[in-house]
Amino acid sequence: MSPKDKVMHTKNVKTLHAIQSEVENTNRIALSVDCVIFGFDENKLKVLLIRSDLKKYSGKWSLLGDLVFPKEDLDAAAYRILKQRTGLSDVYLEQVHTFGSVNRHPAGRVVTVTYCSLINVQHHKINILDNELHWHDIKTVNDLAFDHQQIFDNCLKQLQKRVQEHPLGFNLLPKKFSLRDLQNLYEAILDIKMDRRNFRKKFFTMDLLIDLNEIEQDASHRPGKLYAFNYEKYEKKQKKWVGIDF
Amino acid sequence: MSPKDKVMHTKNVKTLHAIQSEVENTNRIALSVDCVIFGFDENKLKVLLIRSDLKKYSGKWSLLGDLVFPKEDLDAAAYRILKQRTGLSDVYLEQVHTFGSVNRHPAGRVVTVTYCSLINVQHHKINILDNELHWHDIKTVNDLAFDHQQIFDNCLKQLQKRVQEHPLGFNLLPKKFSLRDLQNLYEAILDIKMDRRNFRKKFFTMDLLIDLNEIEQDASHRPGKLYAFNYEKYEKKQKKWVGIDF
DNA sequence: TCAATAATGTGTGTATTTTACACATTAAAT
DNA sequence: ATTTAATGTGTAAAATACACACATTATTGA
Secondary structure (H helix, E strand, O other): OOOOOOOOOOOOOOOHHHHHHHHOOOOOOEEEEEEEEEEEEOOEEEEEEEEOOOHHHOOOEEOEEEEOOOOOOHHHHHHHHHHHHHOOOOOEEEEEEEEOOOOOOOOOOEEEEEEEEEOOHHHHHOOOOOOOEEEEEHHHOOOOOOOHHHHHHHHHHHHHHHHHHOOOHHHHOOOOEEHHHHHHHHHHHHOOOOOHHHHHHHHHHHOOEEEEEEEOOOOOOOOOEEEEEOHHHHHHOOOOOOOOOO | OOOOOOOOOOOOOOOHHHHHHHHOOOOOOEEEEEEEEEEEEOOEEEEEEEEOOOHHHOOOEEOEEEEOOOOOOHHHHHHHHHHHHHOOOOOEEEEEEEEOOOOOOOOOOEEEEEEEEEOOHHHHHHHOOOOOEEEEEHHHOOOOOOOHHHHHHHHHHHHHHHHHHOOOHHHHOOOOEEHHHHHHHHHHHHOOOOOHHHHHHHHHHHOOEEEEEEEOOOOOOOOOEEEEEOHHHHHHOOOOOOOOOO
8 A cells, every 4th residue: 555545535425315316216225335444553442433424413423334336346345435535455354244224224225234444544644634534442432323333343343353363453553563562452452451471472382473673662661572474474374273162 | 933834935036037127227236135054964064055047057056045125124034035945933044244246146236145044954854845945965065056156165164163153053953962963063064073072071061061861762872862952051151252363 | 870660571380171092881783 | 692883981191371470671860
């Protein structure tokens, strides 16, 4: 992703009117995507939200979404939203769940496919001048518009589960990070405290971190060593996944 | 579920023509659900398939699906398919993934939400007179119509994962089962062999099986004891789910 | 300059879980 | 009654998870 990528905040995004014309007076089902975009900043897990453009939900925040174009792949629609709102391409994006209750959307029958995305806020920060967009600490997210609270809760739970099974977290960190950064990330996502020494041991025995032989700059005390995630090595590994446990 | 439930095989199910009229000459997206219905019989994991009604795919098998009605909840549509095809209600049903490539369906733009269902084939067997429907051994499933092979593969993988984390498997067994039945089930789903003694220990230490103080009938050798799954006790448990491992 | 401070980095012992494997018991079949 | 092929039970080693102690390093500030 390059900093030259322009951010298109509200351009090309269908509004309430578009949605209504899509479903109004028809017996059709409209299809949308909604993206739950996570970031990690100041040791807090954050989510990118936009002010709702519906009167009924004025003052409320909502997820970033749009209708799917008729000749657009579903995943492509999600990538489009992401690019529009963050200027970023080549980011982690995964489908989570589809919400399709008849009355979930006030403008009519809109079924929405939700996606979870993890981005590095440092790459995005420079672009967030639009005050319609805001990074919210996930701990303060409540009362979103529509059924977006439910969607968000579902997505967060999925993230908490997936981050323990796959190396997704690194998408939220800079390429170079300290063990403390990594632990702070996991503690923020899982909302728990972990033992520093066992956490370290865990990741070292996985043997998927590249020691960069560099140390943190600007640390107020003893600086930690910097690491990068070894994606190549991870790809070669095949997880032994059998273990009944419920 | 009662045996009085009638099975409606092809009635009320939209055909190719209906799909085409839904999407033809419009710039709209049609929405369907597809159900991957698993059963367990003769110690093999099976999936319920139907002969494709499209010429292009004649001779091929496909999943059970239908368009979603405009005023029908998404989950309700999936339940409707299940009821139509198996006569069963109150069965395990969970959404898995939504497939939305532009060209995935030959009749036009149809986005499909896939569901995974687990049923007891003993409850269904009596109704399967329609030779359009057939239980296929999952090991022989290949070359399904449309993108249904991809959908099936995805669903099976999800099942393999979920069955290790949640007590889903019991939906495929009779209420009373032996430890050997249970192990056969897991071996069929996961496609692995497991140590009989460790498997037994695993489930006994979980302490979620009710000893019915009954033994198998008609066993050709020493009969095993029968058990039932303790759903009540399971509901009360809360899994300790923290453990980074990838 | 140098001790106090607050981090990082390393190690150790215990408990728990997983894994591999041996032997006794039971009911059916011959 | 003996053989057979299951079920039911136990035991020890290996691997993993967990709790916690101590040394090291860079910064801070008196």
